[in-house]
Amino acid sequence: MKRSARLTLGLALGLAASGPASAQDARFDVQAFRPVGAPRDLVIVGQSRPMGDYDPSRPLELDKSIAVSGGAFFNLALDPLTLVAAGTHSKAVSVVGNRLQLDVMASVGLFGWAELGVDMPLVLAQAGDNLEAIGTEGFIKSFTPGDLRLNGKVAVPYLRRSKPEDAGFGSALTFGMGLPTGLQEAFAGDGAVTGNLGLILDYRFESGALLALNSGLWLRPDYEFAGVQWGSSATFGLGAELPLIRGWGINAVGMLSGSTPLKKLPEDPRQIPAELLVGLRWYNTALGLHVTVGGGGGCGCSLTAPTMRLFTSILWAPGPETAAIKRYIDPPEPPPPPPPPVDPDGDSVIGEGDRCPGSAGPVENGGCPDTDQDSDGVVDRLDRCVAHPAGPRGREGCPLARIDGNKIVILDQVHFATDQDVILPESFPILEEVAEELLKHLEIQRVLVEAHTDARATEAYNYDLSRRRAASVMNFLLDSGIAVERLCSAGFGRSRPLAANDSESNMALNRRVEFTIMPPTEGSLLPPCPPDPAAEQALPAIKPTKGKR
Incomplete structure (x- = not known):
């Protein structure tokens, strides 16, 4: 039977099949939601500044130079992998109709220059139809681990923000490796070691707002599924974070991410699974907790792009990381008001400007009383001849x-x-x-x-x-x-x-x-x-x- 891939409208995945899929179709990890685990990363788009802080002008302080964080991401994807009948929009087979996944993550930052992280995905629940149509009798396994991911980030010298809260440009190189701990038959793993390389460019504004751009490669085995070539991909991501209520630590986040395979079958359209996600983030600097909730959907033009995705995360980052976040999230304390001016002699000349604080005098004389040494009625500060009375016909104090x-x-x-x-x-x-x-x-x-x-x-x-x-x-x-x-x-x-x-x-x-x-x-x-x-x-x-x- 002839088999082809086509786009669908209203569904997250567009695969068309005119008959049963081949039993030789390879299974792969359909999870496109790959969160990054540092507290200031934008969920699935990274920012350049590794955790931790180091100032070469002061003695090494490990409690500030080394930072740690840990937490969990939950996400629910609807229709990440669904087949429709050729020439129609009617759903034929829900290979993975929905998936609830937990990512348990931990990260450590070293001196603000490097960051290492680990992500253990767990598929908590997923459901689909009987997969007899693609060559396997029965349903996919509901609970299964995914491929363990190890991630790293290294700041690029000369384009690195020296302090976490600093404004300006930043850049970093990223790298990672996936270990085949997931169940490939359940579409939860690639069945082989995978890797990724990437570049982050971003800019943080004085207000705390952040704009980040990611690009890279996702290196994975080549697969063919339902007549579609799948494998290593070029990845992209664009993210932004904007403070909404700065005093409460409430920010808005937005992300556009996706990938496109480096190879495709000659007659097939290029697959570009992409998702647009938005959410709200709350930084609780008192407890060191950072909570993000949001959702969005895929473009409906490729494999692994769901119709809808909902996500939430909670991360804990004690110590220097939270202290750095606090400096640009919490509004600065206003300086104390200056003490009220003291004017003991009541002449309106105050503070150091009053040369005679115990005696009232005009401003022109520095707060000192006017004197008239020659008693000619012209005060000494205006008298050009202080020692000589002007007399009745004199001028400016001079006779x-x-x-x-x-x-x-x-x-x-x-x-x-x-x-x-x-x-x-x-x-x-x-x-x-x-x-x-x-x-x-x-x-x-x-x-x-x-x-x-x-x-x-x-x-x-x-x-x-x-x-x-x-x-x-x-x-x-x-x-x-x-x-x-x-x-x-x-x-x-x-x-x-x-x-x-x-x-x-x-x-x-x-x-x-x-x-x-x-x-x-x-x-x-x-x-x-x-x-x-x-x-x-x-x-x-x-x-x-x-x-x-």
Whole structure:
């Protein structure tokens, strides 16, 4: 009788048969659900970071560097292997109509670099039809062990998350071996040693979300069943984990996994058994328990893809593995609030910014009370002349005239009419205060009134102009009541500039009047007046120049 394989709609497996199957058809393990047992793996899709933690900067701590976990996976598959009549969608034979399987698993992680695991599958219950149609009278055995699986994972250097909770990319190589402990006649084993090799690439986000991609090879004997070539396969998997209620440790998980045989019969469609599963995971970091429940189904386009699958798992991972999970599952403790600011003097300047915490003061003075050393009503922090009262006509705490060393310093320039020795009225208050200082300080025997000009015009002209201006200021002081023997005057022209005569502002500085206190002499003699430089100059034709002078 002719036999062929075809896809079915609405059933998990699409095999069509027009007659009884050959007695030579080989039996194999129909279980496509092969869980991975570490707590942070995504059920049937692995993640890259092996369990355990190791920091080379600290002494070796085995209780943190070596981590263990153990637990169990239950899964119920409906119609993992069913035959339908050729040309119809009618079920002909349920070879394996349903299967309830338990996977007992244990894993050990070494220093965050390697991980070893063991998985013992046990078919707790399965049922199907009489298999006379495929050459064997009777039903498949209900309870049977499966093939024992040994698994390993090694992190790839330079693409490994240094700590379990770290965000970033990770990668690992996987390997494994299956031992023929299962009953092949019950479709629970391959009857030979099998193996697998794989690569994991993943990325963990700061939120704890994970995206993982798996690929690899499943090495197993070649079989032919109901006209379909079956054997070694290329495997693939895509998984994701997303925190839902982070404080409670509740995450969503999703997985798409499958395989495709490396060989097929020439006229047969390629088998691609694939399953899409989703679920919820609960991390109980207090007890170190991790529970996952979910379900999904196959694509209905190949052998071993069930119509529906339900699964649940419970894993226990004490010690460092749970501690690492806790760091990205539990929300971080908020930092304690800073202590309330202390302001004992109630001036709104608090903490270290208050230089006088026992006395109230303005913010501008660092919380210290304002002082007024010269009692002129201008506080010292704003007073440019702290030791000299400003007087009624002063500005910014400075008087219009004050004694400073051997000078009577004036607050502003003495202004003259342009190219003349006529004092402008705006300078009268300054000269009046100079006179007041001399009247208050009779110990000053003699003052030299100096006049200076900028560099414009000739040297002789500037000497003459400065001499006349100095004399005008001296006459103003004489009219203010200063004795003639206490005053001298001299013009220095442009010979003593304060700044380069290269700009209008600099030339304005050079046009000035200064009051120099002559050093006292012994006895009753007055200090002599210095010779007038202008009198010593030959004064040829004197021509004024344009511009303010």
